Amino acid sequence: MLNYQPAPLDLAFQALADPTRRLMVERLSQGPASVSELAQPLDMTLSAVVQHLAVLEASGLVRSQKVGRVRTCRIEPQVLHSAERWISERRASWERRLDRLGAFLVETDPTTRPRSK
Amino acid sequence: MLNYQPAPLDLAFQALADPTRRLMVERLSQGPASVSELAQPLDMTLSAVVQHLAVLEASGLVRSQKVGRVRTCRIEPQVLHSAERWISERRASWERRLDRLGAFLVETDPTTRPRSK
DNA sequence: TTGATAGTTAAGCATATACTTAACTATTGT
DNA sequence: ACAATAGTTAAGTATATGCTTAACTATCAA
Numbered sequence: 001m002l003n004y005q006p007a008p009l010d011l012a013f014q015a016l017a018d019p020t021r022r023l024m025v026e027r028l029s030q031g032p033a034s035v036s037e038l039a040q041p042l043d044m045t046l047s048a049v050v051q052h053l054a055v056l057e058a059s060g061l062v063r064s065q066k067v068g069r070v071r072t073c074r075i076e077p078q079v080l081h082s083a084e085r086w087i088s089e090r091r092a093s094w095e096r097r098l099d100r101l102g103a104f105l106v107e108t109d110p111t112t113r114p115r116s117k
Numbered sequence: 118m119l120n121y122q123p124a125p126l127d128l129a130f131q132a133l134a135d136p137t138r139r140l141m142v143e144r145l146s147q148g149p150a151s152v153s154e155l156a157q158p159l160d161m162t163l164s165a166v167v168q169h170l171a172v173l174e175a176s177g178l179v180r181s182q183k184v185g186r187v188r189t190c191r192i193e194p195q196v197l198h199s200a201e202r203w204i205s206e207r208r209a210s211w212e213r214r215l216d217r218l219g220a221f222l223v224e225t226d227p228t229t230r231p232r233s234k
Numbered sequence: 235t236t237g238a239t240a241g242t243t244a245a246g247c248a249t250a251t252a253c254t255t256a257a258c259t260a261t262t263g264t
Numbered sequence: 265a266c267a268a269t270a271g272t273t274a275a276g277t278a279t280a281t282g283c284t285t286a287a288c289t290a291t292c293a294a
């Protein structure tokens with residue numbers, strides 16, 4: 001898609017699609033951390049970690065502030081929440097449909113409804 | 118990451134990161150559809166739609182079967198469910214932490230706990 | 235003031251993604 | 265048998281992504 005302004009969910013799911021970034025989010029879900037703390041378990045340069053962090057911040061999943069020379073990062077749960085809601089709504093919609101279908105089948109199938117009405 | 122086998126969540130979130138594919142999932146959450154039906158509201162070639170469908174199938178979000186010349190696609194809710202769970206677990210973890218923190222603050226702040234014990 | 239720490243930024247590179255066109259293959263209705 | 269329908273597949277292209285190295289900028293500590 002040309003000239004497309006990415007929607008919030010584009011950025012959120014894109015950010016979560018990378019295993020390194022999911023690890024960073026997992027770490028941050030335990031509590032705030034500095035950039036170096038985020039980088040510590042990761043097998044890549046600090047530079048790469050900073051770039052991943054930029055993606056997370058652009059998506060709104062993470063917020064950070066610098067005090068002195070250390071930048072402290074923390075999770076921003078709202079975007080996490082809307083991603084979760086998008087998924088659960090589709091899933092709910094699909095499952096409601098299956099329920100209606102199931103009810104219809106039970107109601108019309110003579111083997112599950114031999115008598116009644 | 119070189120030589121990295123993409124994890125199921127990588128594929129799921131990657132698939133959901135594209136607005137066209139989310140539209141397809143939304144359509145499918147209302148019930149099964151053929152490839153042409155999926156393509157109908159989309160401003161791109163059938164070819165492109167087939168390729169998006171391949172991404173959705175590779176992620177396990179969608180399953181399809183061909184009968185005669187029409188391929189019918191439907192949602193596979195399991196992967197949707199695990200993506201949802203991943204998110205809600207991180208969010209829960211973050212929120213539990215905030216709760217503990219809040220409780221701690223209330224318990225130690227003399228203005229909210231002027232007497233007692 | 236000098237050095238170590240913590241992070242930033244730009245450039246370059248390999249690979250992946252989101253398309254298009256075009257040529258092709260089955261299936262079905264007439 | 266013939267054309268229309270439904271989808272598939274390959275090739276090409278532009279842009280995006282996930283890194284690296286390297287050069288740089290603040291802050292803190294001795």
